Amino acid sequence: MSIKKSSLLNIVFLMLCALTINFSYAQQDPQYTHYMYNTLSINPAYAGQRNNLSIVALHRTQWVGIEGSPQTQSLGIHSPLRNQQLAIGFNAVMDALGPANESFVDANFSYSILINEHNTELSFGMKAGWHIITTDWSKGQFQTLSNPLFQENVNLSSFVIGAGLYLSNDNWYLGVSIPNFLTTKHYDDFQESLATERLHYFLIGGYVFNLSSTVKFKPAFLVKATSGSPVIADVSANALFNDKFTLGLAWRWNDSFAGLAGFQINKNLYIGYGYDLTTTNLNNYNTGTHEVLLRYEIIKQGRQVSPRFF
Numbered sequence: 236m237s238i239k240k241s242s243l244l245n246i247v248f249l250m251l252c253a254l255t256i257n258f259s260y261a262q263q264d265p266q267y268t269h270y271m272y273n274t275l276s277i278n279p280a281y282a283g284q285r286n287n288l289s290i291v292a293l294h295r296t297q298w299v300g301i302e303g304s305p306q307t308q309s310l311g312i313h314s315p316l317r318n319q320q321l322a323i324g325f326n327a328v329m330d331a332l333g334p335a336n337e338s339f340v341d342a343n344f345s346y347s348i349l350i351n352e353h354n355t356e357l358s359f360g361m362k363a364g365w366h367i368i369t370t371d372w373s374k375g376q377f378q379t380l381s382n383p384l385f386q387e388n389v390n391l392s393s394f395v396i397g398a399g400l401y402l403s404n405d406n407w408y409l410g411v412s413i414p415n416f417l418t419t420k421h422y423d424d425f426q427e428s429l430a431t432e433r434l435h436y437f438l439i440g441g442y443v444f445n446l447s448s449t450v451k452f453k454p455a456f457l458v459k460a461t462s463g464s465p466v467i468a469d470v471s472a473n474a475l476f477n478d479k480f481t482l483g484l485a486w487r488w489n490d491s492f493a494g495l496a497g498f499q500i501n502k503n504l505y506i507g508y509g510y511d512l513t514t515t516n517l518n519n520y521n522t523g524t525h526e527v528l529l530r531y532e533i534i535k536q537g538r539q540v541s542p543r544f545f
Contacts, residue, residue: 264414264435265307265330268485268493268509269293269528270457270469271545275311275324277437277457278412279343280360280401283315283322286541288533298513298521303333303374313343320347326362334374338367341395355404362399362414367392393417399437408545409440436460443544451475453544471495475544481507490515491524505530 267273273293274281291311298304313324324343329336341364347356370389399412414435441455457469466488473483473495481497491514497507511524 264459265295265305265309265328266459266487267293267295267307267309268469268495268511268524268526269507270439271441271453271455271471271473272497272505272507272528272530273309273311274410274439274545275313275326275343276309276328277414277439278360278399278401278410279324279341279362279397280345280358280399280410280412282313282324282343282345282358282360283319283347284358284401284403284541284543284545285313285532286315287535288312288314290531290533291528292530293526293528295524295526297511297524298517299523299525300521301517304521306331321345322347322358326364334370334372336369336371339395340364341397345401353404355402358401358403360399360401360412362395362397364395365392366395366415403545405443405543407440407442410438412437412439434462441545449477451478451544455545473544485509485511487511493524497528502534503532 265276267276270277273291274284275291289312291309293307293309295305295307297306307328307330309326309328311324311326313322315322322345324345326339326341326343328339330338341362343360343362345358345360347358349355350357368389368391372388394417395415396417397412397414398416399410399414401408401410403409414437416434436459438458439456441453444452446452452472452474454470454472456471459467459469467490468488469485471483471485471493473481475481479499481495481499483495485493485495487493491511493509493511495507495509497505499505505528507528507530509524509526509528511526512518513521513523
């Protein structure tokens with residue numbers, strides 16, 4: 236199935252225009268150093284892109300040494316269906332910050348169409364799920380105990396619905412997504428209070444350069460924004476040696492530098508590690524951030540392992 240190139244350009248243009256409207260800054264959604272391997276948590280249209288059943292688990296311990304600092308665990312599972320155009324996925328995230336615990340559970344669906352003879356695909360994704368936030372004000376010290384907010388623990392839940400587009404071929408990818416169109420509550424770590432969750436916009440992309448028969452080089456980026464404030468950008472560069480060993484560096488705007496390393500243990504199992512060093516004044520109070528990622532893929536008979544470096 237194909238569509239005209241002009242229609243494709245219009246779609247991509249509209250995707251990018253949507254990101255220029257009413258951005259804002261806040262760490263409302265969890266952030267990841269391994270965003271380039273944990274794409275399903277950002278964009279539902281990524282479901283099925285690994286060509287087999289792919290399971291990705293991640294643990295992140297942020298700002299080690301600061302009591303109540305963010306702790307994040309995520310689990311993503313996705314696979315194409317029999318006709319390869321349709322794919323499904325499941326994603327769960329647990330995020331702890333100070334007295335607050337947030338959980339996200341969602342189902343993901345994607346539909347892909349081939350748009351040219353160069354194996355370029357455009358995938359449309361939708362997600363639907365549930366968001367739960369609880370607080371325990373007995374943990375830590377807060378602004379004023381006379382504030383009614385701190386007299387009773389909070390337990391809120393809400394429906395989540397989001398969408399995304401993902402354009403890719405064997406060498407590059409570009410995706411845009413809004414993980415949740417609905418207004419919910421979240422814990423504001425700066426104000427120590429509950430605040431309204433605003434729309435989040437994500438733009439992700441990368442390109443793989445084949446430097447030799449044994450070395451691939453991939454620069455990648457992730458732009459995150461929320462209505463009302465400045466944009467946050469992550470930029471990374473990873474090199475893959477012999478399709479086995481990965482080394483990389485990453486930089487998050489006005490936040491941190493990171494080093495990444497990974498190893499493809501066998502055709503099924505990949506393990507990755509990232510270390511972030513804070514560049515803000517918080518670096519006086521913490522010893523960095525650790526992130527561990529595991530990806531296990533179940534190769535279905537008759538299908539090949541995805542040769543792509545993403």
